[in-house]
Structures are given as structure tokens and as C-alpha cells.
Amino acid sequence: MNDTDDATTRHRPIRSFVLRQGRMSNAQTRALDTLMPRWGIAYQETRLDLDTAFGRTAPKILEIGFGMGDSTATIASAHPQNDYLGIEVHGPGVGSLLNQIEALSLTNLRVIQHDAVEVLKHMIAPASLDGVHIFFPDPWHKTKHHKRRLIQPELVALLCEKLKPGSYLHAATDWQEYAEHILAVLAAESRLTNTAAGYAPKPDYRPLTKFEQRGIKLGHGVWDIVFRKI
Numbered sequence: 748m749n750d751t752d753d754a755t756t757r758h759r760p761i762r763s764f765v766l767r768q769g770r771m772s773n774a775q776t777r778a779l780d781t782l783m784p785r786w787g788i789a790y791q792e793t794r795l796d797l798d799t800a801f802g803r804t805a806p807k808i809l810e811i812g813f814g815m816g817d818s819t820a821t822i823a824s825a826h827p828q829n830d831y832l833g834i835e836v837h838g839p840g841v842g843s844l845l846n847q848i849e850a851l852s853l854t855n856l857r858v859i860q861h862d863a864v865e866v867l868k869h870m871i872a873p874a875s876l877d878g879v880h881i882f883f884p885d886p887w888h889k890t891k892h893h894k895r896r897l898i899q900p901e902l903v904a905l906l907c908e909k910l911k912p913g914s915y916l917h918a919a920t921d922w923q924e925y926a927e928h929i930l931a932v933l934a935a936e937s938r939l940t941n942t943a944a945g946y947a948p949k950p951d952y953r954p955l956t957k958f959e960q961r962g963i964k965l966g967h968g969v970w971d972i973v974f975r976k977i
């Protein structure tokens with residue numbers, strides 16, 4: 748994390764990620780070159796027709812920040828009746844998910860490598876999503892970085908525009924103070940209603956992620972938060 752970013756981002760939007768290319772394995776590099784044209788969707792500042800992108804009409808679930816994509820691939824594989832659109836900025840993660848799509852022969856998963864906030868604003872049509880997954884978003888622990896947290900009232904308002912009535916928004920985190928923040932932000936959005944009295948039981952479709960396993964080892968709890976769009 749770069750402590751000078753407060754000064755350098757003064758005239759730029761505050762982003763929820765710092766783009767570090769990271770080390771790409773040969774398989775990930777190859778996947779970006781050869782599989783992105785097949786399973787990737789290029790970022791564009793025009794609306795995307797999701798049914799055309801997937802070649803069928805089916806429930807559409809969008810995931811923000813899939814990391815290495817293990818949960819994304821597991822969920823898509825277990826729910827062939829749904830279409831999944833995964834968004835991630837991190838190159839090695841995108842390469843990893845592309846390889847899993849190929850290895851599992853998944854036809855119901857597409858990938859966009861770009862800032863999800865811009866994808867939502869420009870590419871996703873109003874009332875077009877049946878669900879949104881945000882699993883273990885970066886907690887940005889330091890108070891001075893809390894403004895970088897992905898889940899903020901503005902993002903939730905944007906998501907509400909894109910969610911269909913009756914659809915769901917599911918977040919999970921292993922950082923208690925972020926969980927409290929997420930619960931408060933979602934509860935304050937009048938177009939959403941909580942599916943539970945507070946935190947939700949972990950829905951069966953969400954597998955344990957690497958981040959979650961690490962958190963459990965560190966003795967952290969895990970909080971699922973599931974709201975429905977009115």
C-alpha cells in the first residue's frame with residue numbers, strides 16, 4: 748500500500764484497488780493471450796447486452812473482485828442454469844479463472860478485466876441483474892484508507908439501479924468492523940431489505956475461499972450479509 752497515494756489521487760477517483768501486476772505464471776499469461784478472446788468481454792463505454800454475451804436468456808449474476816476465481820468457477824460449475832459475469836482487475840487472477848473455465852468446460856461464465864465500478868456505470872443495463880456477489884472485498888484496515896472500501900453508499904445505489912426487483916446482493920467478509928460497515932450501508936439503502944435479522948447464515952452456494960480459510964486460521968469470524976432488492 749502506498750502512503751503517498753492520498754496526494755497523488757487528489758484529482759483522480761478514489762479506487763478500491765491498487766493495481767500491482769504481480770507475478771504471472773506461464774499458464775496465466777497464456778490464458779490471457781489465448782482464452783481472453785473466447786471467454787473475456789472487452790471493457791467498453793457502451794451498454795452490454797448480457798443475453799447476447801452469453802448466447803441465451805438465463806439469470807445473470809455479477810461478481811466484483813473474484814481474486815483467483817476459485818469460488819467463481821465452483822459456483823458457476825454447480826449452477827449451470829445461471830450465467831455469471833466475473834469482474835477483476837488483477838491479471839494473474841483473470842488468467843487463473845480463464846484456465847478454470849477451460850478446465851471445467853464452463854459455458855456460463857464470462858470475465859471482464861477492469862474496474863467494476865466503471866463496468867457497472869457504463870456496461871450494465873438498469874434492472875438487468877438477478878444477483879451480485881462481493882466476497883471478501885479488501886477491508887482497507889487503516890482509517891485513512893476507509894474511503895477506498897468498495898462497499899459505500901454510492902456503489903450500493905449504483906448496484907440498486909442494476910438489480911432487478913426481487914434479486915439479491917450478497918457480501919461476505921472476515922473483517923468484523925467492515926462487516927458492521929457493510930450491514931449499516933446496506934440497511935440505510937431504502938431499495939434493499941435484509942433477508943436476515945442481521946448477518947445471514949452462509950448460503951450453501953458460497954464455497955469456502957482461500958481468504959476465508961486464512962481468516963479462520965487467524966481466529967477471525969466470517970460474516971455473510973444478504974439483502975434483497977425491493
Ligand SMILES: C[S@@+](CC[C@H](N)C(=O)[O-])C[C@H]1O[C@@H](n2cnc3c(N)ncnc32)[C@H](O)[C@@H]1O
Nearest residue numbers: 763764812813814835836862863882883885956
Ligand atoms: C481480498 S480479494 C478477494 C478475492 C476473492 N473474492 C476471494 O474471496 O478470494 C479482493 C479482490 O477484489 C479486487 N477488486 C477490488 N476492487 C475492485 C474493483 N473496483 N473492480 C474489480 N476488482 C476489484 C482486487 O483486485 C482483489 O483481487
